Amino acid sequence: MKDKNRTPSVKPLARERIAVLFSEAEKVYHKHPEYSDRYVALARKIAMRQRVRIDREHRRRYCHHCYRYLVPGVNMRVRVHHGWVAATCLECNKTTRYRVERSHDNTE
Numbered sequence: 001m002k003d004k005n006r007t008p009s010v011k012p013l014a015r016e017r018i019a020v021l022f023s024e025a026e027k028v029y030h031k032h033p034e035y036s037d038r039y040v041a042l043a044r045k046i047a048m049r050q051r052v053r054i055d056r057e058h059r060r061r062y063c064h065h066c067y068r069y070l071v072p073g074v075n076m077r078v079r080v081h082h083g084w085v086a087a088t089c090l091e092c093n094k095t096t097r098y099r100v101e102r103s104h105d106n107t108e
Contacts, residue, residue, distance in 0.1 A: 010050055011050060011051075014046050014047065014050040014052045015052055015055070017043075017046055018043045018046055018047060018052070018054060018055075018058065019055070019058070021039045021040075021042055021043040021046075022039070022040075022043060022058045022061060024039055025039035025040060025043075025061075025069045029069060029071055029074075033069070033075075036069035037067065037068050037069055039069070040062045040067055040068070040069050041067060044067065060087070060096075060098070063076075063091065063092060063094060064094075064096060065089065065092050065094040066089060066091055066092040066094070068089060068091050068092075070087070070089060072087075075089065075090045075091055076088065076089060076090060077090060080100065083099060083100050084097050084098070084099060084100065085097065085098055085099075085100055
């Protein structure tokens with residue numbers, strides 16, 4: 001059933017709030033990492049409730065297993081091998097792999 005009380009202007013607002021939560025998580029991580037994890041949880045909750053996809057750059061900033069905010073070199077190990085990036089969460093030791101994006105710049 002379609003929600004009749006949801007206005008079409010809610011989804012851009014949800015995306016904006018998610019972006020703000022991830023920027024706040026990045027700012028506060030070094031002082032209070034537990035706050036960053038809470039911001040990730042709130043962003044996920046907003047995305048699920050409003051049925052909005054989290055942007056790719058934000059999706060890669062948290063562990064999809066333990067939902068911790070990830071900072072490369074602090075609680076995340078990043079390896080690049082044959083066009084694939086392997087990001088390992090050092091909290092739960094789960095690895096996420098994704099393809100390296102190549103730019104289509106032909107100015108050689």
